[in-house]
Amino acid sequence: MNTLASSLAPDAPAAPAARRWRVPLLPEAFIGLIGLCAYWLFTDDVGLLTNMVIMSMLALSLNLVLGQAGIASMGQAALYGAGAYAAGLVALHASPSPLLGLGSGVLAGALVAGLSGAVLLRAHGLTLVMLTIATAQLLLELVNWRRDLTGGDDGLSGFSIDPLFGVFEFDFMGHTGFFYALAALLLVHAALRALVDSPFGLTTRAVRLDAGRVESLGGRVYAQRLTVYVVGGAVAGAAGALSAQTTKVASLSTLDFHLSAAVLIMVVLGGTRRLTGALLGTVAYMLIHHIASGLNPHHWLLVIGVVLVAVMLVLPGGLLDAWDRLGALARRDKEARHGEH
Numbered sequence: 001m002n003t004l005a006s007s008l009a010p011d012a013p014a015a016p017a018a019r020r021w022r023v024p025l026l027p028e029a030f031i032g033l034i035g036l037c038a039y040w041l042f043t044d045d046v047g048l049l050t051n052m053v054i055m056s057m058l059a060l061s062l063n064l065v066l067g068q069a070g071i072a073s074m075g076q077a078a079l080y081g082a083g084a085y086a087a088g089l090v091a092l093h094a095s096p097s098p099l100l101g102l103g104s105g106v107l108a109g110a111l112v113a114g115l116s117g118a119v120l121l122r123a124h125g126l127t128l129v130m131l132t133i134a135t136a137q138l139l140l141e142l143v144n145w146r147r148d149l150t151g152g153d154d155g156l157s158g159f160s161i162d163p164l165f166g167v168f169e170f171d172f173m174g175h176t177g178f179f180y181a182l183a184a185l186l187l188v189h190a191a192l193r194a195l196v197d198s199p200f201g202l203t204t205r206a207v208r209l210d211a212g213r214v215e216s217l218g219g220r221v222y223a224q225r226l227t228v229y230v231v232g233g234a235v236a237g238a239a240g241a242l243s244a245q246t247t248k249v250a251s252l253s254t255l256d257f258h259l260s261a262a263v264l265i266m267v268v269l270g271g272t273r274r275l276t277g278a279l280l281g282t283v284a285y286m287l288i289h290h291i292a293s294g295l296n297p298h299h300w301l302l303v304i305g306v307v308l309v310a311v312m313l314v315l316p317g318g319l320l321d322a323w324d325r326l327g328a329l330a331r332r333d334k335e336a337r338h339g340e341h
C-alpha cells in the first residue's frame with residue numbers, strides 16, 4: 001500500500017524527516033500562538049473567537065473529506081448537529097462531564113457518517129451532493145419530530161457542564177470554553193496532519209486523483225472513502241459537541257443546510273488542498289461576516305459573494321495561493337541575489 005500511495009499521489013509534499021523530528025508540532029504551536037494573541041487582543045469578543053475555533057474544526061472535517069478524498073458533500077451539518085445533540089443529551093440524562101460529552105459527540109458524528117456514508121458513497125458527482133443534502137434534511141426533520149426528546153424548535157437546553165478536570169468552570173463570559181475549544185482544535189489538527197502525511201493519507205489523495213487506477217492496482221476505493229468520511233464525521237461531531245457545551249444549547253440550526261453551505265464556502269475560500277486552508281478560510285469568512293453584518297445586517301451575504309468571486313478569479317486555489325505566490329517570489333528574489341554575487 002505504501003508503494004501504491006507514493007506512486008499515485010504526486011501532489012503530496014514530502015517533508016524532510018529531520019525537520020519533522022526537530023519540530024513535530026510547529027504548525028500547532030503557531031496556531032495556538034495566534035489563538036492566544038487573538039484572545040489577548042479581543043477579550044470582549046471571546047464568544048466570537050470561540051465560535052471561530054469551533055467552525056475551524058468543522059471546516060477541517062470538510063477539508064479532509066472534500067480536499068483530501070474528493071468526496072463532494074453538502075451535508076456536513078448533519079454530522080455536526082448529531083454531535084451537538086449527543087453531547088446535550090448525555091449532559092442532560094447521563095453525566096455533565098465535558099470530556100464524556102465530547103466523546104459522545106465524536107461517536108455520534110462517526111456513527112451518522114458511517115451509516116449514511118455506507119449508502120451515499122456508492123454515488124458520485126451531483127447525485128452524491130444531493131444525497132448528502134437530503135440526509136441532513138431528513139435528520140433535521142427527525143430531530144424536530146422527536147421534540148419530546150430534543151426540544152424541537154425550542155432546542156435542547158437546561159443541561160449543565162461540570163468544570164473541566166474538576167477545576168475550570170465554564171463561566172458566563174466563555175473564557176474556559178475558548179481555551180477548551182482551542183485545545184481540542186490543536187489536538188484535532190495534529191491528528192489530521194499526521195493522518196494526511198501517512199501512507200493512508202497518500203492513498204486517499206491517490207483515490208481523489210485517479211480512483212480507477214487505484215482500484216486496478218488492488219486498492220479498495222470504497223473502503224478508503226468510507227473510512228475518510230467516518231473520520232471527518234467524528235471531527236464534525238466533536239465540533240458540534242463543543243458548540244453545545246460552550247453555549248449550553250443544541251438547536252435545529254446546527255443541522256441547517258445554511259451551515260453546510262457556509263462551511264463549504266470557508267473551505268473553498270481558504271483552499272482545499274491543505275488543512276491550513278480550512279483555518280484560513282474560516283477566519284476570513286467569519287471576520288467578513290462579523291464586520292459586514294454589523295454594517296448592513298440585511299445584505300452581508302452580498303459582501304461574502306463578492307469576496308468569494310474575487311478570490312476565485314485571482315486565486316483559484318484559495319487564499320493559500322497568495323501565501324504560495326509570496327513564497328515563490330521570495331525564493332526567486334533570493335536566487336537572483338545569489339546569482340549577482
